[in-house]
Amino acid sequence: MxxxxxxxHAKSAWDDPDLDDHDRPLAPRGQRAAATMAKYLGERKAGPPMLDLVLCSTAVRARQTLERVLPAWTSPPRVLVERDLYLCGADALLERLRGLPEEVGAAMVVAHNPDLxxxxxxxxxxGPEELMHSLHAKLPTAGFVTLSINSGEGWGGLDWGQAMLADYVTPRSLD
Incomplete structure (x- = not known):
């Protein structure tokens, strides 16, 4: 499985209207939310997820979010920062996941809405009804989703409707 x-990514700053969207950093609120998520990941009963790979968008806000949560892992996972994950669409994300090597058992994607x-x-x-309802309503900044993949074909056979929502956590739910 x-x-x-x-x-x-956590909340980004909008105080410089001339700054390209890709280059927007985290807002102070986003920095706090990313720290909240790092604390949550580090203090989970089972510890942070055992990750084989992290795929992260090149956008500044995504990279800064990842930088703030990575200290939750005592041994940080392998990270690939990829421009193609920046506002690429859900179909492109699915295609990228289909291309993961089969030896990757657990992967994390750090990217953007509406794609994620x-x-x-x-x-x-x-998945649990309350979590499904909350997820369908919104995936807020710094929201963290855990999906168990049901595809017997691994990453290459991943398709829509082949996962179970195992967990869904937001910074607000932790406050």
């Missing part, structure tokens, strides 16, 4: 973790929200809701066919 494969496990997919999705982490939406569409990916999460499109993959999750089942």
């Amino acid at each position: 494969k496990t997919l973790y999705l982490l939406r 929200h569409k990916l999460a809701t499109g993959l999750a066919a089942d």
